[in-house]
Amino acid sequence: MPPxxxxxxxxxxxxxxxxxxxxGLPLLxxxxxxxxxxxxxxxxxxxxxxxIDLSGIHWTGTENYTQIFTNYPPFWPAVGHNVLWLLFTAxxxxxxxxxxxxxxxxxIRFTRFYQTAIFLPMVLSLAVVGFVxxxxxxxxxxxxxxxxxxxxxDRHIDWLGNPDLNLWAVLIASAWRHTGYIMILYLAGLxxxxxxxxxxxxxxxxxxxxxxxxxxxxxxxxxxxxxxVVTVMESLRAFDIVYVLGGxxxxxxxxxxLSLLITDNIIGESGHIGYGSALAVILLLVSLAAIGAFLVxxxxxxxx
Numbered sequence: 001m002p003p004x005x006x007x008x009x010x011x012x013x014x015x016x017x018x019x020x021x022x023x024g025l026p027l028l029x030x031x032x033x034x035x036x037x038x039x040x041x042x043x044x045x046x047x048x049x050x051x052i053d054l055s056g057i058h059w060t061g062t063e064n065y066t067q068i069f070t071n072y073p074p075f076w077p078a079v080g081h082n083v084l085w086l087l088f089t090a091x092x093x094x095x096x097x098x099x100x101x102x103x104x105x106x107x108i109r110f111t112r113f114y115q116t117a118i119f120l121p122m123v124l125s126l127a128v129v130g131f132v133x134x135x136x137x138x139x140x141x142x143x144x145x146x147x148x149x150x151x152x153x154d155r156h157i158d159w160l161g162n163p164d165l166n167l168w169a170v171l172i173a174s175a176w177r178h179t180g181y182i183m184i185l186y187l188a189g190l191x192x193x194x195x196x197x198x199x200x201x202x203x204x205x206x207x208x209x210x211x212x213x214x215x216x217x218x219x220x221x222x223x224x225x226x227x228x229v230v231t232v233m234e235s236l237r238a239f240d241i242v243y244v245l246g247g248x249x250x251x252x253x254x255x256x257x258l259s260l261l262i263t264d265n266i267i268g269e270s271g272h273i274g275y276g277s278a279l280a281v282i283l284l285l286v287s288l289a290a291i292g293a294f295l296v297x298x299x300x301x302x303x304x
Contacts, residue, residue, distance in 0.1 A: 038284070045278035051266070064278035075279075078256040081167055085174075085257070086235035093175035094231050097182025102212060104183070105190045115187070119180040130244030133173040134160075137245075160245055163254030170255065174241050178234065182227055189223030190216070225298055229291055236287045239263070258283045 045064055049057045068075050100118060104111050121129060136143045137159040145156055159169040193216060201211040217224070239259035246255045258279060265276030 041277040041280045041284075044274055045281045047274045049273040051273045060274065064274050065282075068275070068278055068282070074256045074261055078258045078261050081255070081257055082236060082238070084167070085171065085238050086232065088171050089175070089178060089231050089235045090228075093178040094182050094227065096175075097179045098186050098227070100179065101183045101186035101190060102216075105187060115183070119184050121177040122180050122184075126240045126244055129173070129177065129241065133169075133176075133241075133245060137169055166246070166252070166254045170242050170245050173245065174238065177241070178231075181230075185227055185230070186220075186223060189220045193219060225295070228294060232290050232294070233287065236283065236290065258286075 044057075046059060046061055047057050048060050048064075104114055108114075124132075139145060139156045139158040139161070142159070144159065148157070157165070160166045197215050197219065198211055201215045206214065237259055238257055242255055242257055242260060243263070246252045246260070262276050262279045262283065265272040265279060
Protein backbone atom coordinates (compact mmCIF):
# COMPACT_ATOMS: atom_id res chain seq x y z
CA MET A 1 0.00 0.00 0.00
CA PRO A 2 1.59 3.34 -1.04
CA PRO A 3 2.35 5.81 1.75
CA UNK A 4 -0.01 8.70 2.17
CA UNK A 5 1.27 11.92 0.72
CA UNK A 6 1.91 14.70 3.26
CA UNK A 7 1.48 17.50 0.69
CA UNK A 8 -2.03 18.86 0.13
CA UNK A 9 -3.78 17.71 -2.99
CA UNK A 10 -4.09 20.21 -5.83
CA UNK A 11 -7.45 21.68 -6.61
CA UNK A 12 -9.13 20.36 -9.70
CA UNK A 13 -10.36 22.52 -12.52
CA UNK A 14 -13.93 22.44 -11.23
CA UNK A 15 -12.82 23.47 -7.73
CA UNK A 16 -10.81 26.39 -9.08
CA UNK A 17 -13.75 27.51 -11.19
CA UNK A 18 -16.06 27.26 -8.18
CA UNK A 19 -13.70 29.35 -6.01
CA UNK A 20 -13.31 31.90 -8.78
CA UNK A 21 -17.08 32.32 -9.00
CA UNK A 22 -17.76 32.29 -5.25
CA UNK A 23 -14.89 34.61 -4.30
CA GLY A 24 -14.12 36.49 -7.49
CA LEU A 25 -17.60 37.75 -8.38
CA PRO A 26 -18.38 39.19 -4.91
CA LEU A 27 -14.92 40.77 -4.85
CA LEU A 28 -15.48 42.38 -8.24
CA UNK A 29 -18.89 43.61 -7.15
CA UNK A 30 -17.34 45.07 -3.97
CA UNK A 31 -14.67 46.87 -5.97
CA UNK A 32 -17.10 48.16 -8.60
CA UNK A 33 -19.95 49.21 -6.30
CA UNK A 34 -18.12 50.31 -3.14
CA UNK A 35 -14.40 51.00 -3.44
CA UNK A 36 -14.28 52.61 -6.88
CA UNK A 37 -17.17 55.02 -6.15
CA UNK A 38 -15.59 55.85 -2.79
CA UNK A 39 -12.23 56.61 -4.37
CA UNK A 40 -13.92 58.58 -7.16
CA UNK A 41 -15.80 60.64 -4.56
CA UNK A 42 -12.57 61.44 -2.74
CA UNK A 43 -10.95 62.57 -6.00
CA UNK A 44 -13.99 64.60 -7.11
CA UNK A 45 -14.18 66.34 -3.73
CA UNK A 46 -11.15 68.40 -4.79
CA UNK A 47 -12.76 69.54 -8.05
CA UNK A 48 -15.73 71.41 -9.50
CA UNK A 49 -17.94 69.52 -11.93
CA UNK A 50 -21.50 69.83 -13.13
CA UNK A 51 -21.79 66.08 -13.78
CA ILE A 52 -22.35 66.43 -17.54
CA ASP A 53 -19.09 66.81 -19.45
CA LEU A 54 -15.83 65.24 -18.24
CA SER A 55 -13.93 68.16 -19.73
CA GLY A 56 -15.71 70.37 -17.23
CA ILE A 57 -13.81 68.89 -14.26
CA HIS A 58 -11.53 71.54 -12.77
CA TRP A 59 -9.11 71.05 -9.86
CA THR A 60 -9.83 73.39 -6.93
CA GLY A 61 -7.84 71.81 -4.10
CA THR A 62 -9.42 72.20 -0.70
CA GLU A 63 -11.74 75.03 -1.70
CA ASN A 64 -14.86 72.85 -1.42
CA TYR A 65 -13.99 71.91 2.15
CA THR A 66 -13.22 75.52 3.06
CA GLN A 67 -16.56 76.66 1.66
CA ILE A 68 -18.44 73.89 3.48
CA PHE A 69 -16.96 74.70 6.89
CA THR A 70 -17.12 78.50 6.57
CA ASN A 71 -19.76 79.52 4.05
CA TYR A 72 -22.44 76.81 3.73
CA PRO A 73 -25.33 77.65 6.10
CA PRO A 74 -27.05 74.21 6.15
CA PHE A 75 -23.85 72.34 7.08
CA TRP A 76 -23.57 72.96 10.81
CA PRO A 77 -27.33 72.52 11.46
CA ALA A 78 -27.06 69.20 9.58
CA VAL A 79 -24.13 68.14 11.80
CA GLY A 80 -26.12 69.01 14.91
CA HIS A 81 -29.15 67.10 13.65
CA ASN A 82 -27.04 64.01 12.93
CA VAL A 83 -25.64 64.15 16.47
CA LEU A 84 -29.17 64.56 17.85
CA TRP A 85 -30.32 61.60 15.72
CA LEU A 86 -27.50 59.45 17.13
CA LEU A 87 -28.25 60.36 20.75
CA PHE A 88 -32.00 59.85 20.33
CA THR A 89 -31.58 56.47 18.61
CA ALA A 90 -29.01 55.25 21.12
CA UNK A 91 -30.99 56.32 24.19
CA UNK A 92 -34.59 55.42 23.27
CA UNK A 93 -35.42 52.93 20.45
CA UNK A 94 -32.25 50.83 20.86
CA UNK A 95 -32.68 50.09 24.60
CA UNK A 96 -36.42 49.65 24.05
CA UNK A 97 -35.73 47.08 21.32
CA UNK A 98 -33.46 45.17 23.72
CA UNK A 99 -36.16 45.42 26.42
CA UNK A 100 -38.78 43.96 24.08
CA UNK A 101 -36.44 41.17 22.96
CA UNK A 102 -35.73 40.16 26.56
CA UNK A 103 -39.41 39.94 27.49
CA UNK A 104 -40.52 38.26 24.25
CA UNK A 105 -37.87 35.59 24.89
CA UNK A 106 -39.70 34.54 28.07
CA UNK A 107 -42.07 32.24 26.13
CA ILE A 108 -45.11 34.39 26.78
CA ARG A 109 -48.39 33.73 24.96
CA PHE A 110 -48.70 35.05 21.40
CA THR A 111 -44.98 35.91 21.32
CA ARG A 112 -44.79 35.16 17.58
CA PHE A 113 -47.61 37.57 16.91
CA TYR A 114 -45.94 40.31 18.97
CA GLN A 115 -42.60 39.76 17.21
CA THR A 116 -44.24 39.97 13.79
CA ALA A 117 -46.23 43.09 14.67
CA ILE A 118 -43.20 44.93 16.06
CA PHE A 119 -40.90 43.92 13.20
CA LEU A 120 -43.50 44.72 10.51
CA PRO A 121 -42.34 48.37 10.02
CA MET A 122 -38.93 47.11 8.85
CA VAL A 123 -40.63 44.98 6.19
CA LEU A 124 -42.77 47.79 4.77
CA SER A 125 -41.45 49.84 1.87
CA LEU A 126 -40.40 53.42 2.48
CA ALA A 127 -43.30 54.67 0.39
CA VAL A 128 -45.75 52.88 2.67
CA VAL A 129 -43.99 54.06 5.84
CA GLY A 130 -43.99 57.63 4.59
CA PHE A 131 -47.66 57.40 3.64
CA VAL A 132 -48.58 56.02 7.08
CA UNK A 133 -46.80 58.77 8.98
CA UNK A 134 -48.05 61.49 6.65
CA UNK A 135 -51.59 60.39 7.57
CA UNK A 136 -50.66 60.50 11.24
CA UNK A 137 -48.99 63.93 11.02
CA UNK A 138 -51.41 65.64 8.60
CA UNK A 139 -52.23 69.04 10.16
CA UNK A 140 -55.84 69.07 8.95
CA UNK A 141 -57.07 65.48 9.15
CA UNK A 142 -54.19 63.65 10.81
CA UNK A 143 -54.61 61.02 13.50
CA UNK A 144 -52.33 62.78 15.99
CA UNK A 145 -54.14 66.12 15.75
CA UNK A 146 -57.45 64.25 16.03
CA UNK A 147 -56.32 62.65 19.28
CA UNK A 148 -55.16 66.03 20.57
CA UNK A 149 -58.42 67.67 19.52
CA UNK A 150 -56.62 70.10 17.21
CA UNK A 151 -58.29 69.18 13.91
CA UNK A 152 -60.34 71.89 12.25
CA UNK A 153 -59.37 74.51 14.81
CA ASP A 154 -56.92 77.38 14.93
CA ARG A 155 -54.76 75.25 17.22
CA HIS A 156 -53.89 72.62 14.60
CA ILE A 157 -50.22 71.61 14.64
CA ASP A 158 -48.17 71.34 11.46
CA TRP A 159 -45.85 68.56 12.63
CA LEU A 160 -43.79 68.35 9.42
CA GLY A 161 -43.88 72.03 8.51
CA ASN A 162 -42.81 73.52 11.84
CA PRO A 163 -38.97 73.74 12.03
CA ASP A 164 -39.13 73.27 15.79
CA LEU A 165 -41.12 70.04 15.54
CA ASN A 166 -40.46 68.34 12.20
CA LEU A 167 -37.16 66.67 13.12
CA TRP A 168 -38.68 65.23 16.31
CA ALA A 169 -41.65 63.97 14.32
CA VAL A 170 -39.34 62.18 11.90
CA LEU A 171 -37.29 60.77 14.80
CA ILE A 172 -40.45 59.17 16.20
CA ALA A 173 -41.16 57.59 12.81
CA SER A 174 -37.58 56.36 12.59
CA ALA A 175 -37.77 54.91 16.10
CA TRP A 176 -40.90 53.01 15.06
CA ARG A 177 -38.81 51.19 12.43
CA HIS A 178 -35.54 50.92 14.37
CA THR A 179 -37.05 49.32 17.49
CA GLY A 180 -38.22 46.22 15.61
CA TYR A 181 -34.84 45.82 13.92
CA ILE A 182 -32.96 45.90 17.23
CA MET A 183 -35.50 43.52 18.78
CA ILE A 184 -34.94 40.89 16.09
CA LEU A 185 -31.14 41.19 16.32
CA TYR A 186 -31.18 40.73 20.09
CA LEU A 187 -33.73 37.93 19.96
CA ALA A 188 -31.35 36.04 17.66
CA GLY A 189 -28.60 36.46 20.25
CA LEU A 190 -30.84 35.37 23.12
CA UNK A 191 -31.83 32.19 21.25
CA UNK A 192 -28.17 31.12 21.20
CA UNK A 193 -27.65 31.90 24.89
CA UNK A 194 -27.00 28.90 27.15
CA UNK A 195 -30.00 28.61 29.54
CA UNK A 196 -27.79 26.77 32.04
CA UNK A 197 -26.12 30.07 32.87
CA UNK A 198 -29.48 31.55 33.84
CA UNK A 199 -30.23 28.54 36.01
CA UNK A 200 -26.86 28.85 37.72
CA UNK A 201 -27.48 32.53 38.41
CA UNK A 202 -30.92 31.73 39.83
CA UNK A 203 -29.38 29.12 42.15
CA UNK A 204 -26.96 31.78 43.37
CA UNK A 205 -29.93 33.97 44.34
CA UNK A 206 -29.92 36.42 41.42
CA UNK A 207 -33.28 37.82 40.35
CA UNK A 208 -34.31 38.38 36.73
CA UNK A 209 -32.88 41.90 36.51
CA UNK A 210 -29.54 40.89 38.05
CA UNK A 211 -29.32 37.84 35.78
CA UNK A 212 -29.82 39.96 32.68
CA UNK A 213 -27.35 42.72 33.50
CA UNK A 214 -24.65 40.56 35.11
CA UNK A 215 -24.91 37.32 33.11
CA UNK A 216 -26.86 37.67 29.87
CA UNK A 217 -25.69 41.12 28.76
CA UNK A 218 -21.93 40.46 29.17
CA UNK A 219 -22.25 37.04 27.50
CA UNK A 220 -23.89 38.60 24.44
CA UNK A 221 -21.02 41.02 23.83
CA UNK A 222 -20.76 40.20 20.07
CA UNK A 223 -24.45 41.01 19.62
CA UNK A 224 -24.05 44.19 21.66
CA UNK A 225 -21.17 45.30 19.40
CA UNK A 226 -23.27 44.64 16.29
CA UNK A 227 -26.22 46.58 17.71
CA UNK A 228 -24.07 49.58 18.64
CA VAL A 229 -22.39 49.63 15.23
CA VAL A 230 -25.76 49.34 13.46
CA THR A 231 -27.19 52.14 15.61
CA VAL A 232 -24.28 54.48 14.89
CA MET A 233 -24.33 53.76 11.15
CA GLU A 234 -28.11 54.13 10.88
CA SER A 235 -27.93 57.46 12.69
CA LEU A 236 -25.07 58.91 10.65
CA ARG A 237 -26.46 57.88 7.28
CA ALA A 238 -30.12 58.64 8.10
CA PHE A 239 -31.76 59.55 4.83
CA ASP A 240 -34.76 57.58 3.62
CA ILE A 241 -37.50 58.41 6.12
CA VAL A 242 -36.44 62.08 6.24
CA TYR A 243 -36.44 62.30 2.45
CA VAL A 244 -39.95 60.84 2.21
CA LEU A 245 -41.53 62.90 5.00
CA GLY A 246 -39.56 66.03 4.17
CA GLY A 247 -40.86 66.23 0.64
CA UNK A 248 -37.61 65.16 -1.03
CA UNK A 249 -35.40 68.02 0.08
CA UNK A 250 -32.35 68.27 2.28
CA UNK A 251 -32.55 71.99 2.92
CA UNK A 252 -35.97 72.14 4.55
CA UNK A 253 -35.59 74.19 7.75
CA UNK A 254 -35.31 71.94 10.78
CA UNK A 255 -34.68 68.75 8.78
CA UNK A 256 -31.14 69.24 7.46
CA UNK A 257 -28.99 66.09 7.50
CA LEU A 258 -25.59 65.41 5.93
CA SER A 259 -26.94 62.61 3.74
CA LEU A 260 -29.68 64.86 2.37
CA LEU A 261 -27.23 67.68 1.65
CA ILE A 262 -25.10 65.20 -0.30
CA THR A 263 -28.12 64.14 -2.35
CA ASP A 264 -29.18 67.73 -3.01
CA ASN A 265 -25.74 68.66 -4.34
CA ILE A 266 -25.05 65.55 -6.41
CA ILE A 267 -28.41 64.70 -8.00
CA GLY A 268 -30.34 67.87 -7.29
CA GLU A 269 -30.88 70.80 -9.61
CA SER A 270 -27.64 72.49 -8.53
CA GLY A 271 -25.43 69.68 -9.88
CA HIS A 272 -22.46 70.49 -7.63
CA ILE A 273 -20.73 67.10 -7.86
CA GLY A 274 -17.50 68.29 -6.25
CA TYR A 275 -19.36 69.94 -3.38
CA GLY A 276 -21.51 66.90 -2.78
CA SER A 277 -18.48 64.61 -2.95
CA ALA A 278 -16.72 66.71 -0.31
CA LEU A 279 -19.76 66.35 1.96
CA ALA A 280 -19.74 62.59 1.32
CA VAL A 281 -16.06 62.37 2.27
CA ILE A 282 -16.75 64.28 5.51
CA LEU A 283 -19.58 61.88 6.36
CA LEU A 284 -17.34 58.91 5.52
CA LEU A 285 -14.56 60.16 7.80
CA VAL A 286 -16.98 60.83 10.66
CA SER A 287 -18.48 57.34 10.30
CA LEU A 288 -15.07 55.64 10.18
CA ALA A 289 -13.85 57.63 13.18
CA ALA A 290 -16.91 56.79 15.28
CA ILE A 291 -17.00 53.09 14.42
CA GLY A 292 -13.20 52.69 14.47
CA ALA A 293 -12.79 54.31 17.89
CA PHE A 294 -15.51 52.13 19.38
CA LEU A 295 -14.16 48.88 17.90
CA VAL A 296 -10.57 49.62 18.93
CA UNK A 297 -11.66 50.33 22.49
CA UNK A 298 -13.83 47.22 22.58
CA UNK A 299 -11.12 44.87 21.31
CA UNK A 300 -8.52 46.38 23.62
CA UNK A 301 -10.71 45.63 26.62
CA UNK A 302 -11.24 42.11 25.30
CA UNK A 303 -7.49 41.52 24.92
CA UNK A 304 -6.82 42.89 28.39
